[in-house]
Amino acid sequence: MFAKLEARMDQIEEMIRHAFRVGTVVSTNPAAGTARVQLADADGLVSFDLPVMQRQTLKNKDYAMPDAGEHVLCTFLPFGVEQGFVLGSIYSTADVTPVADPDKRHVEFEDGTWLQYDRKTHSLSGVIKSGSVRLLIEGAAQIEARRGAVVKSDGVIQVDAGDHAEIRSRNPLQFWTPGTQVFPYSPIELEEPEK
Incomplete structure (x- = not known):
């Protein structure tokens, strides 16, 4: 009876010992959100494709994949390296x-x-x-800086208003320019952001 209990305890200890393992990513499948990991304590054994843990995946979606060569912490179900997960990357x-x-x-x-x-x-x-930087805002946008704001560009700064443009100031407007020119309206063509 004690022999069976001792054997069972040894088996449980072995499962616990291999439940969490450190390894190095050898490849990823970005579309599936999985990675294969070479385990440090298993003579170079490479895991099956393991899902990489994300913060959210249903309504709100978060996505970040480890790079090949990155150190990661994995957890495995008690069936070997076939079923497990990449919990995250670790610094070294x-x-x-x-x-x-x-x-x-x-x-x-x-x-x-x-x-x-x-x-x-x-x-x-x-x-x-x-x-x-590209942002497409499908509703209204408001930016308020309570201690002043600066917009600076080494190139052209353009403002395109589909209706009309307003500038309001409690004090006189000041312009530093060598001259002004007025042209007929021509819309600015912008590219939509890509995922």
Whole structure:
């Protein structure tokens, strides 16, 4: 009787030991949201396609896939490496955190683009490298800056009003320009954002 109990306990310990494992992503299937992972503690064994955990997938959808070579934490059902999930990526001495501040939420991309919110200073900041920003708002938009606003461009700044344009100021308007020209209306053609 004790032998059976001991064997069962050994079996449970073995399942627990292999329930959580660290590995390296070797390939992904972006359309299916899965990844294959080489397990560090299994002599180079590569898992089957494992679903990558996301925050939401039904009505609201969140999507982020690990890169090949990324260290991840996986969990497996007690049937081997056939059924499991990629729980998320983990930092290491080789892949260090981009910031070291618990007050910051930071997202950084391979091309150097980053977005960050600092809850301590209440500031949202970011840099978009060699690209563009496109937003299509199907309703009304309002931007209000209570301490002033600056719009600056090294190129052309265009404003296109489908009806009419209004500028309101409690004080006189000031213009710094070498001259002005008036042209007939021609609409600005914009591309819609792509997923």
